[in-house]
Amino acid sequence: MKQYFKVDEWKIIEEGFDPHHHKIAESVFSLGNGRMGQRANFEEAYSGETLQGNYVAGVYYPDKTRVGWWKNGYPEYFAKVLNAANWIGIDILIENEQLDLAKCEVSGFRRELNMKEGYLKRNFRAKTEGGKLIEVETIRFCSMVDDEAGTIQYTIIPLNFNGALTITPFIDGDVVNEDANYNEKFWDEVKKGTGKDGGYVQLRTKKTGFEVATGMKFTLLQEGKVIPVSSQPVEREKYIAVKVVLEAAQGKPVTIIKYAANLSSQNYKAEELIEKLQETLQRISDKGFETMLAEQATAWAKKWENNDIIIEGDVSAQQAIRFNIFQLNQTYTGEDDRLNIGPKGFTGEKYGGSTYWDTEAYCVPFYLSTADQKVTRNLLLYRYKQLGKAIENAKLLGFKDGAALYPMVTIDGTECHNEWEITFEEIHRNGAIAYAIFNYVRYTDDEAYLVDYGLEVLIAIARFWSQRVNWSGERKKYVMLGVTGPNEYENNINNNWYTNTLAAWCMEYTMEVIEKVKLADQAKYAALVNKIQFNEEQETAKYKDIIQNMHYPYDEQLQVFLQQDGYLDKEQVLVKDLPMAYRPLNQKWSWDRILRSCFIKQADVLQGLYFFEDRYDIETIRRNFDFYEPRTVHESSLSPCVHAILAAKLGDEARAYEFYLRTARLDIDNYNNDTQDGCHITSMAGTWMSVVQGFGGMRVREGQLSFHPFLPGKWQSFSFNVSFRGTLLNVKISKNGVNIEHLLGKDLTVLVYGKEQLIKSNAIISLS
């Protein structure tokens, strides 16, 4: 196990500069506030290997699909969240030498991500080729309070010279996406301007026409005092800068405070962007760096109050879980129902910042328990608003009568992915979207959501499933052919147990919700029926017929559900007998070999058993777990959490902990050798689930929160805060037992180990 970063309860710390680790550190030290995100690129010039990343949430570009062999039905574009104008840049010239850590002798290098207060700090000394030695400290953050703004305090101390120091803060919109399919640039310039202490660039995305104004305003201080600026503007295509030359004196600090903001035409009229930008810059610079930093700490304290997990006795685990929670909060704040959560959040370009079923299956449980319910509601509304496009998408694939297939990958609701076995066949995503509605209502009891939005989505999804199955004359059953399950190491299979189960459940739940909505609001139901031309009698009769006659592959001898019809025809080998030289399979084996092996990428039957655990007795879950887990290679970061939760449920605490360990430090320790591309944001929610649903055994059962906790042997205690229907609890599991403290809201009755416990306002209950 590698441990490059230092262990600390609240910080991620890097000591010493290793250019080979720089891209990994850029990902891990990423900052964000839900509205904008920034990889930990250096402010000053850096000619070494780096992945520039500045992202503005929701601003995307439809990159023309690249494909070897076109298949009818492939989308023309892959929508990608763009690399936007670089707002952090500050060029430093020491007399005539550019500060560039790839060219200097660097010492005392230290980066520190302060997760408690939400900022990134960097210190180093650099000696130029000419022998000039300086000390630098920078602190920056993306403001949680002013979520269109970021601020940097950059301090330089000449250590062995007096001389000219040229400081050039800039905004550079001439950026590229490294993963652009055709090496195109995605931005055009609209306008730009400079003043003596700032400037702006307004850019427009090609094709989509989003406009983003990025601007800066800066203050210079010498020895802590603001000094007048004698500056020189620099402008070129998509770029502005203001050059300031100072006489620096040995041992005397020079500081630049750069206030920056990104405003998007999603939120303002394009023609007003610059005016609003100037207002924002004025407002935050009036506020000042120190005040902003203090507000940032307060905002983060509020976040942590809702969702901190405290682990005693294991600093490494403590650091890891906080890092996961920190990144999730940086990525999505739930303020805007046009936004969603890309698998890499704002930490890299991979997956294009687009939305996957990760959101519904993994992120929703996290936000439900740790944030206001409107956060999850906005995630649900995002899909609701894309229903029309999901219906359109299904139509392109030959479905009719308002059936919806949500895309595998999307930003604006249109499908972006172009591998037929995934785009067209990994349709279980549709079920996850229905499941998230169920999960939300189960958790919040917000049945009004079903009336206003949920049912419409559910019917469209149920319609899809009812058309997607076909009657097998051979089996006298409904079958679902040609699908890819969550285990993407099988493609185009028949009767994926998970997908068939989820499909039937969707139809069942839809009928249940129809009854609820009818009861709740007959008029709204009638309006919906009319709007979507729903023939309740006929359509639900079809659902019932399918539910009753669905084929579920099952092996009588092993008494396990079969992942798909042909699973047992495969050579049955266990992962423990698979030579390490073959791992990871997706890098070592050709695709056909993976496909015909029995090895499973991520939970598939087990994902279904996790979703619908109440329908199966514990022995059924155990048999399936014991059969599938030894065949699972967990080559998706989304896999171990489901296993951790099920292992915990089965009482296998050791393995539950083992699975937890596989995800918790995934990015900090760069387990998969891919953290340089960005962090695995959505799987971080899985880590949270491993602790809260796994070790904490938390569930919602018939409207009640329920806990079946245990304490991992290595820990002294762990505790987590959880919100439930307006009540905030702290649940602490220690060697002494379970303490539940009521922090906020109404009295609440919860189940602990199956027994009801009333927790009164401001009270603590202790169970040993």
Added chain:
Amino acid sequence: MKQYFKVDEWKIIEEGFDPHHHKIAESVFSLGNGRMGQRANFEEAYSGETLQGNYVAGVYYPDKTRVGWWKNGYPEYFAKVLNAANWIGIDILIENEQLDLAKCEVSGFRRELNMKEGYLKRNFRAKTEGGKLIEVETIRFCSMVDDEAGTIQYTIIPLNFNGALTITPFIDGDVVNEDANYNEKFWDEVKKGTGKDGGYVQLRTKKTGFEVATGMKFTLLQEGKVIPVSSQPVEREKYIAVKVVLEAAQGKPVTIIKYAANLSSQNYKAEELIEKLQETLQRISDKGFETMLAEQATAWAKKWENNDIIIEGDVSAQQAIRFNIFQLNQTYTGEDDRLNIGPKGFTGEKYGGSTYWDTEAYCVPFYLSTADQKVTRNLLLYRYKQLGKAIENAKLLGFKDGAALYPMVTIDGTECHNEWEITFEEIHRNGAIAYAIFNYVRYTDDEAYLVDYGLEVLIAIARFWSQRVNWSGERKKYVMLGVTGPNEYENNINNNWYTNTLAAWCMEYTMEVIEKVKLADQAKYAALVNKIQFNEEQETAKYKDIIQNMHYPYDEQLQVFLQQDGYLDKEQVLVKDLPMAYRPLNQKWSWDRILRSCFIKQADVLQGLYFFEDRYDIETIRRNFDFYEPRTVHESSLSPCVHAILAAKLGDEARAYEFYLRTARLDIDNYNNDTQDGCHITSMAGTWMSVVQGFGGMRVREGQLSFHPFLPGKWQSFSFNVSFRGTLLNVKISKNGVNIEHLLGKDLTVLVYGKEQLIKSNAIISLS
């Protein structure tokens, strides 16, 4: 049905110039001689839509793979036969106006492909924007005698003016492939030169380093007399030309005869190319146009003697079958075992001029019966020489111990294709290569081939199959998972009946050949065993076990073989009930919908029944034909011929004829709306099979030629020549019965309708 070209027994004729049909005509009028090929581009400038195509056999470029989502095991390159230097170009300037049919008023336009004598003739009148009217006649051909050379006679008659005529013959190597993945140019210039009546360009392909010298030499005639040339050389990057200005007189013809040649470093040392080129140009220009044209006619007469099919009573069918035979002869002459047959031959860029299983399954039967046996032997040797790479290829996919998987698409033996469901899974191609060996030996009795080459290939293929199956603990059978059969409208299926059948047959035939080779040459067998480390006892024991325990999907009720395990789970719909709006499926349906439908792209089970017809009784074949044919959409040009042959065998003459019609005029009538990309060369062999094996009922049975002919109702008669083991026969089927005439070679006993008939040298037998 469209009929753009005029019907004629020996010619393809276009009357009138339709720019929208020009790319189609460019394909249909393509010329070739096995060594070089040329689309029917105009000699003079043409600013309208055109697909330039000049190809030199065997000269390819490894174009970097373009793929949307990389899968481990994909090849880095797709080898493509290149567009080579344009050798036909002759720019014409009429005073100051460039002759360009896209800009002139064109009348009297006529193109004529003379298939009997092997040349293309074009006539037209063109009136320039300035009102100058000229008449042009051009004749050109790729010489069958001097197979590195092509010659053009280009005659201009000014009809309404006296004035300057500038004639600029050129060689232009600055060409591109339209299907280049990254818009790269593939050639670098090595050198070039010009003289007063000619010049050359020597080019080198990037990466592969093939060098090709393309040169020209020309003669000018006025009123039929050679005139001295006062010329001006023009040179630029990869381009040379010689500009000649003449005073042309109204009504007086001016003719340029352009001799050109393409010499490749495959056949000469690179540094000698120019010298050899000059020799070739001198030799052919000494010979002169008329002599070359006469030799061309003689060479083609010899070809037709061996493989003409004469149809009486149906000029359209006559033209079509000759067009198919003509193109096959233009594409491959069998002189060079480094060459093979691309699906589009020399008529377009599509499929990169690479080798597919089409060669073994469809082209081999044609060349076996219509050409010297060395032609097929060279096709077999091509694969033999690539055995090492096929073993390498299998190794990349995880196979071992000398197992070979021949590539799906290749030029030099490395795999070029990059769709996992095809590259890795359409492995039946390996069986077709074994089958071609069997077919060759069955036809020629050349058992020495087995000793020297065949067995080594067969064992490598048998080894592959024996590793590719796995034991199903569930079925207690060997199964073959994750394959794509000939029906590419199903992917990643389990137990494709065709593939399983072919695999078992390969192992069986390999064991049979082992015994033959042991008997024929014990020493060579021992040497082979040693060379390839063949453990006969152990490996053949494995083959036997697999053969005995192979799973063949079969439906007891329908008594048909199942195309794959899950075929009957599909909704069973017949093509006749499929709305025309859905056709062709591959343009109208998304890929998943095609995959889960029961519709079949091309013969699959039926392909197997065709290959192994002697193993199945006629009722089995009929049941399967009656089940599968109504589900087949024939969206591969390779499909109808197999159906025609089987329908004929089943006595269904009407349908046999119907299937024949689907292929015969495929390109001439542009059925599939894709002839602009090139002609379907390999499927042309299928058309020939439909006539000879279908209507003629020709087979080889236990070393004897056998015929079960019938006469399609619309025809007066049809006859074909067939070579068999050194004897040339003409078989004529007419309303009066069957006539077999002995044309060449030894006496031969054949079977006609199951009865032995001795045909003596120079005799004719008549059976009514």
